[in-house]
Amino acid sequence: MPTTLHAALDGIEQVFDAGTMGAAEALEELKERVRPVALAQQQRLPVLPGLADLLPGAGLRRGSTVSISAVPQMGGATTLALALLAEASRAGSWVAAVGLPSLGLVAADELGVALERLVLVAAPERDGWGSVVAALIDGFDLVVLHAGRGGVRPTDARRLVARGRERGSVLVQLGAGWAGEADLALQVTAARWEGLGEGHGHLRARRVTVTSGGRGEAARPRQVDLWLPSSEGTVAPVYEPLAARPAAEPVRPLRAVS
Amino acid sequence: MAAVRTLVVRCSDWPIVAAGHDRSEAVAVVHANRVLATSPAARAAGVARRQRRREAQSHCPALVVLDHDPARDARAFEPIVAALDAITPRVEITVPGQVAFPTRGPSRFFGGDDALVERILGLVPVPCRVGVADGPFAAALAARTGEPCRVVAPGATPAFLAELPLAALEQPDLVDVLTRLGIRTLGALAALPAPDVLARFGIAGQRAWRLAGGLDEHPPATAPPPPDLTVSAELDPPADTVAPAAFVARGLAEELHRRLWARGSACTRVVIGAETDHGERLERVWRAEGALTAAAMADRLRWQLDGWIGGPARHRPTAGISRLWLAPDEVVPAGGRQLGFWGTDVATGDRAARAVARVRGLLGDGAVAIPEWRGSRDPATAIALVDVEAVDLTADRAGAHRDRVAGPWPGRLPTPSPARVHVPPVPAEVVDEQGRRVQVSGRGALSAAPHRLSVDGGTWREVAAWAGPWLLDERWWDAARHRRRARLQLLAADGQGRVVTIEAGAWAVEATYD
Structure with a gap:
């Protein structure tokens, strides 16, 4: 972007140096010059720092599709989806969640999703997915959908992907029920909870391994280890201990001295 | 400099009277599911402004509910403004139902403020309240408290304002902060040192401070607007219906806004004028709190055309309108809003609201919901889902923020919460x-x-x-x-x-x- 900025600043200087141009025309011309030149599909929505290593360009490319899954019985897909939305939502994007009646909204808040820009939409009939999601793509930067058992018709799915690409919205699919391959596929391949014992403690944090793959720029597989959620309910990177700690000195019991 | 002595005429419950209902009926005007105006009978039954429609109907089952229609209000108002034209040519319409004009000339002519007020009460054919004070803000408040009229003596305006609560400023955010600082009346605000108010609360605070002290809202402008800002358009053939004239009006409003914007100015008072084929000249002044946008000017122009062309026969022009003009009457520096440099979309809330309306049309009521904090031990009820029909998506919603929940709720699940x-x-x-x-x-x-x-x-x-x-x-x-x-x-x-x-x-x- 810096070249664009320099061009714009040069433009401003030239306009004021010339001194002949009317103020209105000058402003009009400036407006034209500083207009964003990046195409919608080159822009990216921000993600939480912990997830940046998973995504090409460290952000969600506008107009792309993302599928999120977990190895069967592993769990973690919903939390990963919420974490993926959080930063963009906080930065001002609106999020629509379709067909996710059991979404844990308190967890969403803890992960950083801005609830004032979150809208929940009931799952439409199988025939209705096309029109409902198309309407949402027009108004929302991020649309998360869970098609459930009925699934989305393949023709509808293709049309929606094309529309999302045109409007610069990101379609996030949770679970099965969506035909076609996503641009970016995220999968939770390992998950382990910490903090819960035999009758004591509580679920404190979950260590997960997330892999990403997909098409085009996302084709190179990536993998990160994360706390998802961490003990604060957010996303945190996993830091490996640098070296095993030296064994503690033996504790000397107290003894009477006099 | 003290404010210009102003008279405000405020027609009581105007949206209801304009819709042709009697004030003794229980009527409420509703916009976006919230009650906007009520008749005295409805108020007596417990209906209040800002209530939801259902709540209002539960208070008063016989309530007649009307949709908010600013064009209707403006159209019905035109004959009343025309009646006031007999007193002074410079009548400013603040909103449909309320006008203001400087009293200096008329008062001298009719023999004092009280005589002028008497005359106006006789002229206006609907129930109204009249207030006279220094400055439009104080006069509007005087009209609101008058039964049916209140004349604040010259120079007594600061004392009159001092007793009133801060809520009269109608700036909820600022009022909220000031109230928490222990400043509850306009007098207490006016007593603060001006530089401190400006330093702490910025332009909005300075404006509130000036109003509270009975001064003009803006510091007096040093230069009158130059004449080249007036925009006009010929209509050929002359328009005798609203639609073609309104089409031209939109372009005019945009042109004026563009000219003002190029000078870094904004307009708070605009003169709308029209000339007919028979040489009649119609002129009306509209004033707004804050700067008029192009859309707001176009709206007012359309309402005014509605009032002229669609009004009762004796006020209607005898021929089609052949020329329209818009002249900025009061120009202030544009405060403006800084947009994102790289083309960030500021209207995302509007876009989302439109998409939501469309989806509600497809799926029916209750299919789209938004979260609202309630506080509870259960993860399922800590955040309730509210039907989006009852909510304005473009406004900031207090319910979406966690800090709205009071109390620690012992026994709730420990963090992290289930997804x-x-x-x-x-x-x-x-x-x-x-x-x-x-x-x-x-x-x-x-x-x-x-x-x-x-x-x-x-x-x-x-x-x-x-x-x-x-x-x-x-x-x-x-x-x-x-x-x-x-x-x-x-x-x-x-x-x-x-x-x-x-x-x-x-x-x-x-x-x-x-």
């Missing part, structure tokens, strides 16, 4: 090593450690780790709604964490840590 919450809970079975259902005694003791878990009649899974039980004894004071439950966190051998509860001897999965 999926089942409403209603999914039936489950938890058994011990011998295969007997695990029970929780009245004192909160488990009959045995949980060993296996089956969700919704599915396969049995070993329990790898567990904690609890945490007892919830809610609403014990209300026999009908009393609930006693015990909660466990279970980690199945496959690595999936769940919250299970037992109520009346039956287990259910309340939430899943997905």
Whole structure:
């Protein structure tokens, strides 16, 4: 972007140096010059720092599709989806969640999703997915959908992907029920909870391994280890201990001295 | 410099009178599901502004509900403004239902403020209140408190304002902050040193301070607007219906806005003028709190055309309108709003609201919901889902912020919260090593450690780790709604964490840590 900025600043200087141009025309011309030149599909929505290593360009490319899954019985897909939305939502994007009646909204808040820009939409009939999601793509930067058992018709799915690409919205699919391959596929391949014992403690944090793959720029597989959620309910990177700690000195019991 | 002595005429409950209803009927005007205006009869029945439509109807089942229609208000108002034209040519319409004009000339002509007020009360054919004070802000407040008129003596305006509550400023955010600082009346605000108010609250604070002290809202402008800002358009053929004239009006408003914008100015008062084929000249002044946008100017121009062309026959021009003009009458520096440099979309809320309206049309009422914090021990009710119909998506909603929840809610689940919450809970079975259902005694003791878990009649899974039980004894004071439950966190051998509860001897999965 810096070249664009320099061009714009040069433009401003030239306009004021010339001194002949009317103020209105000058402003009009400036407006034209500083207009964003990046195409919608080159822009990216921000993600939480912990997830940046998973995504090409460290952000969600506008107009792309993302599928999120977990190895069967592993769990973690919903939390990963919420974490993926959080930063963009906080930065001002609106999020629509379709067909996710059991979404844990308190967890969403803890992960950083801005609830004032979150809208929940009931799952439409199988025939209705096309029109409902198309309407949402027009108004929302991020649309998360869970098609459930009925699934989305393949023709509808293709049309929606094309529309999302045109409007610069990101379609996030949770679970099965969506035909076609996503641009970016995220999968939770390992998950382990910490903090819960035999009758004591509580679920404190979950260590997960997330892999990403997909098409085009996302084709190179990536993998990160994360706390998802961490003990604060957010996303945190996993830091490996640098070296095993030296064994503690033996504790000397107290003894009477006099 | 003291403010210009101003007279304000305020027609009581104008949206209702304009719609042709009598004030003795129970009527309410509703916009975006909220009550905007009420008739005295409706107020007596308990209907108040900002109530939801259903709530208002529950207070007064016979309530007649009207839709808000600013064009109708403006059209019906035109004859009244025309009647006031007999007193002074410079009548400013603030909003349909309220006009203001400087009293200096008319008062001298009619023999003082009181005589002028008498005359106006006789002229206006609908119930109205009149207020005279220094400056339009104080005069509007005087009109609001007058029964039916209130004349604040020259120079007594600061004393009149000092007693009034801060809410009269109609700037809820600023008023909220000031109230928390212990400043509750306009007098208390005006007593603060001006530089401190400006330093702490910026332009909005300075404006409020000036108003509270009975000064003009803006410091007096040093230069009048140059004449080249007037925009006009010829209509050929002359328009005798609103639609073609309104089409031209839109272009005019945009042109004026563009000219003002190029000078870094904005307009708070605009003269709308029209000339007919027979040479009649019609002129009206509209004033707004804050700068008029192009759309706002176009709206006012259209309403005014509605009033002229669609009004009663004796006020209607005798021929089609052949020329329209817009002249800025009061120009202020544009405060403006800084847009994102790289083309960030500022209207995302509007876009989302439109998409939501479309989806509601496809799926029906109740299909689109937004979250609102309530506070609760249950993850399912800590955030309630509110039907989007009742909410303005473009405005900031207090309910979407966690800090709205008061109280610590002991007994709620520890952080991190479950990512999926089942409403209603999914039936489950938890058994011990011998295969007997695990029970929780009245004192909160488990009959045995949980060993296996089956969700919704599915396969049995070993329990790898567990904690609890945490007892919830809610609403014990209300026999009908009393609930006693015990909660466990279970980690199945496959690595999936769940919250299970037992109520009346039956287990259910309340939430899943997905």
